Amino acid sequence: MPFRTRYTGLIDKYRDRLPVHDDTRIISLGEGNTPLVRLHNIPRMLGKDVDIYIKYEGLNPTGSFKDRGMTLAVTKAVEEGSKAIICASTGNTSAAAAAYAARAGITAFVLIPDGKIALGKLAQAMMHGAVVIQIKGNFDAGMQLVKEVGEDAPVTIVNSINPFRIQGQKTAAFEILEELGSAPDFHCIPVGNAGNITAHWMGYTEYHEHGIVNSRPRMVGYQAAGSAPFMRGKMVDEPETVATAIRIGHPQSWDKAWKVQKESNGWFDECTDETILAAQKLLAEEEGIFCEPASATSLAGAMQDIETGKIPEGSKIVCTLTGHGLKDPDTAIRQSAAPVKAVEATLEQVKAIILDNLK
Numbered sequence: 001m002p003f004r005t006r007y008t009g010l011i012d013k014y015r016d017r018l019p020v021h022d023d024t025r026i027i028s029l030g031e032g033n034t035p036l037v038r039l040h041n042i043p044r045m046l047g048k049d050v051d052i053y054i055k056y057e058g059l060n061p062t063g064s065f066k067d068r069g070m071t072l073a074v075t076k077a078v079e080e081g082s083k084a085i086i087c088a089s090t091g092n093t094s095a096a097a098a099a100y101a102a103r104a105g106i107t108a109f110v111l112i113p114d115g116k117i118a119l120g121k122l123a124q125a126m127m128h129g130a131v132v133i134q135i136k137g138n139f140d141a142g143m144q145l146v147k148e149v150g151e152d153a154p155v156t157i158v159n160s161i162n163p164f165r166i167q168g169q170k171t172a173a174f175e176i177l178e179e180l181g182s183a184p185d186f187h188c189i190p191v192g193n194a195g196n197i198t199a200h201w202m203g204y205t206e207y208h209e210h211g212i213v214n215s216r217p218r219m220v221g222y223q224a225a226g227s228a229p230f231m232r233g234k235m236v237d238e239p240e241t242v243a244t245a246i247r248i249g250h251p252q253s254w255d256k257a258w259k260v261q262k263e264s265n266g267w268f269d270e271c272t273d274e275t276i277l278a279a280q281k282l283l284a285e286e287e288g289i290f291c292e293p294a295s296a297t298s299l300a301g302a303m304q305d306i307e308t309g310k311i312p313e314g315s316k317i318v319c320t321l322t323g324h325g326l327k328d329p330d331t332a333i334r335q336s337a338a339p340v341k342a343v344e345a346t347l348e349q350v351k352a353i354i355l356d357n358l359k
């Protein structure tokens, strides 16, 4: 029986569609190739004839889709001779930057909002040896600073304003198309800076233009209600949401994302923190899939639009789950039932609890 060729990351796999040369030293941790999981229980609960797939980007090496962009951004930074990278981050970009910089042997500087970053992400940045700069300001303030620093310091910015980030992230759309054999009807995705929705549209469009598939999905971007500039039609100065990864009021890919919305005939919508957390819990309890709060915004939004019929029955829907649930253990524990109170270590007491809790 032939063995499968070893998977060596998305740059290797999609080399001919990415801006690398034959002799480019590739900085990879085996990112990409994430599972596309078909939901069974949630569509049944909704009572609607819809086909929902989850693109589980939380299974990338550092636990979020940011790895897809970071592998290319760091590869190119190293190729261009850069010795340091810098980013502003709500958490996942800093984790990815820290890991890929470690891999490349360069320095990562990360600016994060003081106290507003999920615990797992902070642990990653610290563990990988990034220089963590906490600022008394939100993501948008950090992003502004990074742009200014980037102008006169010898560091490469690896936020999604770096075009290589978008190039790397477009490969998620390639994988979806290859697996489904055709485009889904709708692609639902959380929106913060709007780099990822832009990247997916780029990927879908490339395969369409090359005649590999004959259609493209309608792109649907969901934001948290307290942090929804695309719904307000203007920047939001004090964004607030439990979904810290999308707590962004000044999206960097503003114009690009509006273009995606128009070209794909899609739309933006918003979800309350309550519905985001409910969707996160539902996925964990009913499907065995654990994502962080921001990620659940895609499913929360899709469920709203399935309910109203805006996404009609008979549709094939892909929801991107951007990051892993373990990133934010505090929020997970806060919204779950407390464990059963400690009992004596006796068969009698343990058995009583089991009999009480059998479904």
Ligand SMILES: *Cc1c(COP(=O)(O)O)cnc(C)c1O
Pocket: 064, 066, 092, 093, 160, 190, 191, 192, 193, 194, 195, 196, 197, 245, 246, 292, 294, 295, 322, 323
């Ligand atoms: C970065 C991130 C987002 C937002 O992606 P954008 O490209 O900024 O729109 C959403 N969810 C998670 C978990 C993220 O890390």
